[in-house]
Amino acid sequence: AQSVSQHNHHVILSEAASLELGCNYSYGGTVNLFWYVQYPGQHLQLLLKYFSGDPLVKGIKGFEAEFIKSKFSFNLRKPSVQWSDTAEYFCAVRDSSASKIIFGSGTRLSIRP
Amino acid sequence: EAGVAQSPRYKIIEKRQSVAFWCNPISGHATLYWYQQILGQGPKLLIQFQNNGVVDDSQLPKDRFSAERLKGVDSTLKIQPAKLEDSAVYLCASSSYRERSSYNEQFFGPGTRLTVL
Numbered sequence: 001a002q003s004v005s006q007h008n009h010h011v012i013l014s015e016a017a018s019l020e021l022g023c024n025y026s027y028g029g030t031v032n033l034f035w036y037v038q039y040p041g042q043h044l045q046l047l048l049k050y051f052s053g054d055p056l057v058k059g060i061k062g063f064e065a066e067f068i069k070s071k072f073s074f075n076l077r078k079p080s081v082q083w084s085d086t087a088e089y090f091c092a093v094r095d096s097s098a099s100k101i102i103f104g105s106g107t108r109l110s111i112r113p
Numbered sequence: 114e115a116g117v118a119q120s121p122r123y124k125i126i127e128k129r130q131s132v133a134f135w136c137n138p139i140s141g142h143a144t145l146y147w148y149q150q151i152l153g154q155g156p157k158l159l160i161q162f163q164n165n166g167v168v169d170d171s172q173l174p175k176d177r178f179s180a181e182r183l184k185g186v187d188s189t190l191k192i193q194p195a196k197l198e199d200s201a202v203y204l205c206a207s208s209s210y211r212e213r214s215s216y217n218e219q220f221f222g223p224g225t226r227l228t229v230l
Contacts, residue, residue: 043222
């Protein structure tokens with residue numbers, strides 16, 4: 001069965017610090033990978049996704065993620081965070097032959113102004 | 114474009130009572146999902162509808178949970194009777210449909226926060 005691990009439950013950074021949130025998945029087949037974000041009081045929304053091609057994926061608001069197949073990882077990065085990046089971030093995986101998405105447990109990101 | 118609507122936003126009930134949640138997906142979206150998100154965990158799919166048919170309900174506790182999507186538009190999720198461990202946020206999402214193996218972005222509603230005392 002597919003699973004997704006996010007090892008950091010809560011990350012606290014100062015503004016302008018660099019961010020990397022870890023995500024590892026377990027599945028041997030072809031996968032699609034996602035990062036979702038939930039800002040305080042808002043709906044869960046898609047940040048970026050990887051389906052195929054360039055393993056470095058760029059999303060909204062300056063976020064990017066790198067798919068490393070050999071490590072079963074899809075870490076989220078941002079070179080310089082802002083206070084407005086305070087949110088909960090969820091990594092998710094989908095078997096490319098199905099529609100079901102499996103979510104990780106989430107990482108809460110707090111940015112100190 | 115209006116988003117996914119859910120009601121109520123909050124609900125507090127006693128254990129063994131019943132409760133129902135309502136979802137109105139984005140207009141034209143054929144696929145509708147119900148997720149359960151327990152505090153500290155990611156959303157877990159409970160049931161997926163394609164129009165008014167069930168695609169996946171493998172993780173729906175069918176002894177107490179039920180869901181329907183009459184006419185392929187709105188959907189209701191019911192819990193009867195509720196247990197303490199049902200306390201969670203219940204999220205509804207919808208997506209358009211091309212074919213089963215294609216990805217169609219899911220758009221999420223605000224959720225219903227259920228507290229079972």
